[in-house]
Amino acid sequence: MGYVLMTDLFAHLRMRVLDALHRILPDLPDDIAARVEVSPARDPAHGDMATNAAMVAAKAARRKPADLAAALAEALRDGPEIAEAAAAGPGFVNLRLRAHALHAVLPAILQAGTAYGDGTRGGNLAVNVEYVSANPTGPLHIGHCRGAVVGDALANLLAKTGYAVTKEYYINDAGAQVTALAWAAYWRYLQAIGTALSEEEFAAEVPGGLQYRGEYLIPVGAELAAAHGPALATAGGGIAAPERWIDIVRDHTIAAMMRAVREDLAALGVAQDVFTSERALVETGAADALIERLRGDGLIYEGVLEPPKGKTPDDWEPRPQTLFRATQFGDDVDRPLRKSDGSNTYFTNDIAYHADKIDRGFALLIDVLGADHGGYVSRLKAAVAAVSHGGAALEAVLCQIVHVMRAGQPVRMSKRAGSYVTLRDLIDEVGRDAVRFTMLTRKADAQMEFDLDAVVAQTRDNPVFYVQYAHARCRSVLRAGAEMFSPAATADAALAEVPLDSLTAEPELAVIRRLASWPRTVEAAALAREPHRIAFFLYDLAADFHMLWNRGKDDAALRFLQAGRSGETLARLALVAATAVVIRSGLAVMGVAPVEEMR
RNA sequence: GCGCCCUUAGCUCAGUUGGAUAGAGCAACAGCCUUCUAAGCUGUGGGUCGGUGGUUCGAGUCCACCAGGGCGCGCCA
Numbered sequence: 267m268g269y270v271l272m273t274d275l276f277a278h279l280r281m282r283v284l285d286a287l288h289r290i291l292p293d294l295p296d297d298i299a300a301r302v303e304v305s306p307a308r309d310p311a312h313g314d315m316a317t318n319a320a321m322v323a324a325k326a327a328r329r330k331p332a333d334l335a336a337a338l339a340e341a342l343r344d345g346p347e348i349a350e351a352a353a354a355g356p357g358f359v360n361l362r363l364r365a366h367a368l369h370a371v372l373p374a375i376l377q378a379g380t381a382y383g384d385g386t387r388g389g390n391l392a393v394n395v396e397y398v399s400a401n402p403t404g405p406l407h408i409g410h411c412r413g414a415v416v417g418d419a420l421a422n423l424l425a426k427t428g429y430a431v432t433k434e435y436y437i438n439d440a441g442a443q444v445t446a447l448a449w450a451a452y453w454r455y456l457q458a459i460g461t462a463l464s465e466e467e468f469a470a471e472v473p474g475g476l477q478y479r480g481e482y483l484i485p486v487g488a489e490l491a492a493a494h495g496p497a498l499a500t501a502g503g504g505i506a507a508p509e510r511w512i513d514i515v516r517d518h519t520i521a522a523m524m525r526a527v528r529e530d531l532a533a534l535g536v537a538q539d540v541f542t543s544e545r546a547l548v549e550t551g552a553a554d555a556l557i558e559r560l561r562g563d564g565l566i567y568e569g570v571l572e573p574p575k576g577k578t579p580d581d582w583e584p585r586p587q588t589l590f591r592a593t594q595f596g597d598d599v600d601r602p603l604r605k606s607d608g609s610n611t612y613f614t615n616d617i618a619y620h621a622d623k624i625d626r627g628f629a630l631l632i633d634v635l636g637a638d639h640g641g642y643v644s645r646l647k648a649a650v651a652a653v654s655h656g657g658a659a660l661e662a663v664l665c666q667i668v669h670v671m672r673a674g675q676p677v678r679m680s681k682r683a684g685s686y687v688t689l690r691d692l693i694d695e696v697g698r699d700a701v702r703f704t705m706l707t708r709k710a711d712a713q714m715e716f717d718l719d720a721v722v723a724q725t726r727d728n729p730v731f732y733v734q735y736a737h738a739r740c741r742s743v744l745r746a747g748a749e750m751f752s753p754a755a756t757a758d759a760a761l762a763e764v765p766l767d768s769l770t771a772e773p774e775l776a777v778i779r780r781l782a783s784w785p786r787t788v789e790a791a792a793l794a795r796e797p798h799r800i801a802f803f804l805y806d807l808a809a810d811f812h813m814l815w816n817r818g819k820d821d822a823a824l825r826f827l828q829a830g831r832s833g834e835t836l837a838r839l840a841l842v843a844a845t846a847v848v849i850r851s852g853l854a855v856m857g858v859a860p861v862e863e864m865r
Numbered sequence: 866g867c868g869c870c871c872u873u874a875g876c877u878c879a880g881u882u883g884g885a886u887a888g889a890g891c892a893a894c895a896g897c898c899u900u901c902u903a904a905g906c907u908g909u910g911g912g913u914c915g916g917u918g919g920u921u922c923g924a925g926u927c928c929a930c931c932a933g934g935g936c937g938c939g940c941c942a
Contacts, residue, residue: 305881318884321922331922355885356923401942438942574938575866587939598868598938605940612942640869641937664870666935708878711870713935715877724904727877727890735904743901783881790881802879802889809889816906819897827901842901864904 269370269766271377273384274785276315279347279361280304283317286341290334291327298326304361306783310772313350313362314779321357331357368775369766371782375844376762380851383788388429394623395421397634398531398538399436402523403447405482406530406689408716409636412665414689415705415857417634418536419797420663422855424632427792432628435538436619439520440545441612442474447523448516449508450478452498454487455515459496471505486522490515530689535698535857542622544615553610553618556653557588557603560617565591565652571599590617595648613642617649624650624658631660632795637711640664663795665710671717696721699858703730706801706856724864729805733849736808737860739815740846743826747839750827758847761840768834769841771824773814777845780807784848788855797855804852811845 272278283304288294301322307313320335327334335353342351342359347367354360375382397417400410418433425431438444449472456463469476490498498511524541531537547553560566570584589600590613603614623631631650635643643662650660670677670687677687693701700721707729708714724731747756754760769778784803791799818825826838850860 303881303884305884308885312885316885321884324922358885441942443942571939579939582939585939589939602939607940609940611940616942637870637936639937639942642942643869664936666870712878713871725891726905728904729890731904732890735902739902739905746901787881794882799879799881803881805879805889812905813907815901816897816903818901819903819906822900825901864902 269366269373271370271374273374273378273382275367275371275782276304276306276786279315279363280317282342282345282347283319283338283359286338286345287319287323289341290337291323294323295326298323305786306779307360310776312354312358313352313360314368314775315361315363316354316358317361318358320353320359324357335359365767365770368778368782369769371778372766372840372844373762375781375847376758376840379758379847380854382847383784383851384426384428385785385789385792386428387789387792388424388427390428390430391630392432392628393424393429393630393632394432394434394626394628395424395632395634396434396436396623397421398527398536399438400527401438401443402520402527403443403478404480404523405526408668408670408687408689408692411534411689411692411701412668412705412710412714413634413636414531414534414536415702416663416665416710416797419702419706419800419856420632420634420795422857423788423792423797423800426788426855429630429792432540433538434540434542434623437520437524437541437543437545438612439524439543440548440610440615443477444516444520445512446472446474446477447519448512449473450476451483451486451490451519452508452511452515454483455490456487456499457484458487458491459499461499468505482526483519486519489522490518493518533690533693533698535702542619544619547615547618547622548610552622553615556618556621557614559621560590560652563652565594566603567591569600571602590645590649590652592645592648595651597644597648601645601648613645613649616646617653620646620650620660621653624654629658631658632663633660634663634665634710637664637666661795663710666713668705669713669715671715671719673719677718699734700730702856703733703801703858706798709796709798729801729808730858732812733804733808733853734861735864736811737846737849737853738862738864739811740842740849741862743842744839744846746827747835747842750829750835751832755836756839756843758843761836761843764836764840765833766837766840768837771817773810773817774838774841777807777810777814777841780810781844781848784851800852800855804849807845807848807852 280302284299284302287302302317302319304315304317307316320338321331324331324334332353335357339351339353339359342348342361347363348361349364350362352360395417398410398414400406421431421433453468453476456468498514557566567589568586569589570586573582587602588604590603592601593599601613602611605611620631647660650658696718704716704721720728721730726732744756787799787803791797826835826842828835853860
């Protein structure tokens with residue numbers, strides 16, 4: 267067929283605009299040209315697209331925006347894709363495209379499949395996206411869920427934009443918390459072998475108290491009992507001699523918790539490529555080596571910090587500490603690297619971890635964190651700058667808290683009360699796809715209400731349903747089309763070859779324009795690190811499609827399938843098939859499975 | 866006290882990185898099923914974009930200050 271396929275219609279027209287602009291202004295500086303955009307027309311009455319080129323170039327050209335716009339419109343008129351170009355408003359040039367240029371979007375989509383929208387903007391840059399990274403001290407809960415979904419979708423999005431992405435999980439398996447976990451597991455072990463102690467009697471013996479009382483450790487205790495019998499409680503062991511059993515119990519428990527974490531993540535459809543252990547960084551000496559490396563660079567000193575102004579902790583006392591010169595890299599204060607017992611702070615090991623990522627060749631590190639870690643970001647950026655000598659960048663994506671609601675009432679999330687919403691509970695209740703989609707219906711740094719009733723509602727105000735319904739309708743039409751013709755004649759590859767001249771109705775063109783803007787949406791979302799934009803795009807596309815569908819309710823001649831008019835029908839099927847492809851493509855970024863039919 | 870994030874229609878939220886008359890859904894009202902799925906669609910009303918200044922051709926978007934909300938602030942992770 268005679269369609270010139272292009273992977274991004276907007277990028278293509280931007281080239282046309284720049285060509286025309288350079289003919290008018292041969293000396294246009296590159297930095298001005300870089301600001302030229304071709305974007306969808308806000309109002310269809312303006313045409314298909316608009317460019318700001320005249321306005322951004324006006325100053326450098328010493329010409330009035332409106333005059334330059336008129337000249338640019340003249341230069342663009344009657345181009346191969348452009349039917350009409352007109353100056354408008356303060357200096358926009360509105361473009362109306364020839365029908366074949368818009369139509370060409372469909373075969374491009376049908377040939378590329380879900381690769382349509384893939385970009386090269388990332389330039390194959392090695393990016394590490396770290397997310398979830400929960401302590402292995404219990405099952406994942408809903409607080410981890412948002413980070414898991416946002417991180418996973420962001421990684422998919424960056425990969426689609428041409429970055430070489432590694433998905434990573436940092437296991438916080440060092441420090442006091444996993445020791446407390448080991449004590450808690452030891453209690454379950456004592457129960458499994460039949461202890462005479464009560465829980466409170468045991469808790470009184472635990473340094474720092476018995477912290478993790480959830481039932482999820484009961485199986486771990488049973489496993490330890492099966493593997494070791496009473497040996498961990500006798501033979502010189504027991505509560506008074508934790509050094510005899512603590513390593514065994516801790517290792518076993520962490521392994522069990524991480525197994526559970528991976529299962530929970532798998533249930534959510536998340537599977538990181540790399541899991542890095544904090545303990546391993548400590549035990550292999552990587553963390554100590556890192557400190558020496560920074561000391562060699564003169565970035566570590568022994569000093570005393572000022573107490574925070576206005577809010578001095580009760581137990582504050584000046585104390586010499588091992589400090590990292592974070593202030594040299596833009597942080598507010600230098601940061602301690604050693605606790606008073608001589609062990610590393612969390613930050614120290616985290617520097618070593620980020621140094622490890624840099625050493626593995628990543629130029630861009632993205633950490634998806636809870637918003638309560640917001641105050642931690644500046645020191646981490648300082649550390650990355652110091653360790654990489656400015657060669658690597660760290661970005662943080664902060665996820666705000668999720669309030670779980672049921673029937674308009676908040677669901678409490680307290681570990682102690684036992685009404686703790688685990689990730690698994692959430693998935694079991696509303697389904698993995700609804701969880702993932704819904705988590706992406708808000709900007710990550712905005713608080714979100716997750717209404718358990720709303721996300722399973724089958725109405726327009728539930729985007730999960732609304733988008734899935736649009737896809738199901740596409741598939742329904744295509745199944746009916748395959749009956750009318752044949753599966754081969756209605757396959758995407760065959761539909762990519764059909765003439766499309768009959769697609770002239772405004773609602774049809776609206777869908778095509780939306781499909782044409784998919785690549786730029788992907789790129790913009792990736793550059794902004796905002797995967798939620800994909801969800802909003804799909805919602806808009808679904809709305810365009812439902813509108814088109816309903817036209818057939820008013821006028822039977824406007825339905826997709828027209829007996830006896832195979833040319834028109836095939837053209838419409840191409841539009842439907844392309845819509846389905848882009849919905850699938852967007853859902854794939856979000857990690858959501860498309861449905862073939864609604865039940 | 867300091868730092869970061871947030872404030873857009875009655876409610877929940879978008880706003881294409883500074884573009885034209887600020888948009889959706891819900892709620893309210895009025896319409897559309899002999900049908901490729903009405904689980905949908907169409908229309909109407911609803912706004913000093915928290916406030917005040919500033920930057921420029923142009924500000925919801927950038928800057929300064931103020932008000933309100935959230936998070937954080939040495940040896941937790």
